[in-house]
Amino acid sequence: MxxxxxxxxxxxxxxxxxxxxxxxxxxxxxxxxxxxxxxxxxxxxxxxxxxxxxxxxxxxxxxxxxxxxxxxxxxxxxxxxxxxxxxxxxxxxxxxxxxxxxxxxxxxxxxxxxxxxxxxxxxxxxxxxxxxxxxxxxxxxxxxxxxxxxxxxxxSDGPAASSAPAAPPPPSSAAPPPAPGKPAPAPPPRRTQATILESYINRAQEFELNRDYSRAVLEMREALKTYPNSARCHSYLANLYLKAGQATMAKVHAKRALDLSPEDEIAQSIQAKLEKSAPGSTGGSAAKGGKPPAKGKPEDKGGGFLGGLFGGKKK
Structure with missing residues (x-):
């Protein structure tokens, strides 16, 4: 099968x-x-x-x-x-x-x-x-x-509101024509890629403040669909994953951020924290006097994954 x-x-x-x-x-x-x-x-x-x-x-x-x-x-x-x-x-x-x-x-x-x-x-x-x-x-x-x-x-709620095209203003709100002899008012600025990206980050930061890291991560993953080569997106997403306790995902996005922008300070900081907490590093348990397990003698956990559920040797 x-x-x-x-x-x-x-x-x-x-x-x-x-x-x-x-x-x-x-x-x-x-x-x-x-x-x-x-x-x-x-x-x-x-x-x-x-x-x-x-x-x-x-x-x-x-x-x-x-x-x-x-x-x-x-x-x-x-x-x-x-x-x-x-x-x-x-x-x-x-x-x-x-x-x-x-x-x-x-x-x-x-x-x-x-x-x-x-x-x-x-x-x-x-x-x-x-x-x-x-x-x-x-x-x-x-x-x-x-x-x-x-x-x-x-x-599903569908795509985020920010990704939908903006509706045109109603006719009643249209600006009146300029008076004779006066220059026409400047048109409203168009949303640039930077401002769109900023809107994703702002929403993610609001979720982050409330410690709702899963929704903050979701916002940044949506942002990466549009800006897959944004070092800022990857480094911020790495930071969110680190706060959520997902070190593996944090490491992936920190590395990608540094590949795109080696000077990214947030990604550098995250990578340093991850390296410091890795097993065998100077900041790990070995440096504090902990003894690693003896080779060839894995810890006995009572019969494996199903052993604890369906019984095992009683002590």
Whole structure:
């Protein structure tokens, strides 16, 4: 059994479709659903399956179900995934036509009058049969992914207001013609790239002041769609990721900012902080007298990822 990105309706892995839950599911629902699937696919529950079927179940659990749960149960990864979903929804909303779908459930949802209720019911119905037979898992995951795409299309706020063309002023507000002998007033200045970029940054800074880093990150990711080679965008986004505790993403954007502008002071500062906090650096735990773990003796965590969930050796 092989799963690939062609199964999903997004350009990234649809963790919610793999677990068979709505994209609005909270952490408690994510864990409850994961445990139910893990029990079905656990070796202790597969005594009646053939060797090939047992191998398929093991691959589903280890390569797809476990990673999906880890991504949705960890706050940082979950926040990043929700941002990606929101951006995808905005992209779908900008499209001139509805998304291409093939399943009957998604076609029904596209026209349903009460989209939230219809979406929840459709996902629940498919999830009930998703892992009952291994041969149908892929098909059901694809159908749920289509439901997720249609739901995002119908509920997205669309592109940011700043990216929409400004409406012309009403006729009543038009300036009167200049009096004879007087020069015509100068036309209002056009919005330059700098002012548009500034509007993104200003909105992000407002979210940052309220410590709403996920929405601040979303604003700057939108800005990067228009200004992908802006060192200022990358360095500010790196700073936001650092404040949100996402060091890996901060490092990526700080490096990109320095590639574009080696003198960028914000990116230099972030890179220095990340290097100082890296393991083995002078500012790390080794410098404070901490002892690294002995080679070849990884810490025993009680049987691995599933060991803590389904039991292990009791001490």
């Amino acid at each position: 092989k799963l690939d990105h062609g199964l999903f309706k997004f350009d990234f892995e649809d963790h919610h479709a793999v677990l068979g839950i709505p994209i609005t599911a909270d952490a408690r629902a994510v864990r409850k659903r994961y445990l139910a699937i893990a029990r079905k696919l656990h070796p202790d529950s597969l005594s009646g399956l053939s060797e090939d079927e047992a191998q398929q179940a093991n691959e589903l659990l280890s390569k797809w179900v476990n990673p999906a749960y880890e991504s949705l149960s960890q706050e940082k990864l979950s926040t990043e995934h929700q941002i990606m979903l929101k951006l995808k929804g905005q992209g779908l909303k900008r499209s001139p036509a509805p998304p291409e779908i093939s399943s009957e459930a998604a076609k029904t949802l596209l026209k349903a009058p009460q989209v939230d209720l219809a979406y929840q019911q459709a996902v629940k119905s498919l999830a009930e049969q998703q892992y009952e037979q291994l041969a149908q898992v892929l098909e059901v995951v694809g159908q749920i992914s289509e439901l997720n795409m249609v739901y995002l299309y119908r509920t």
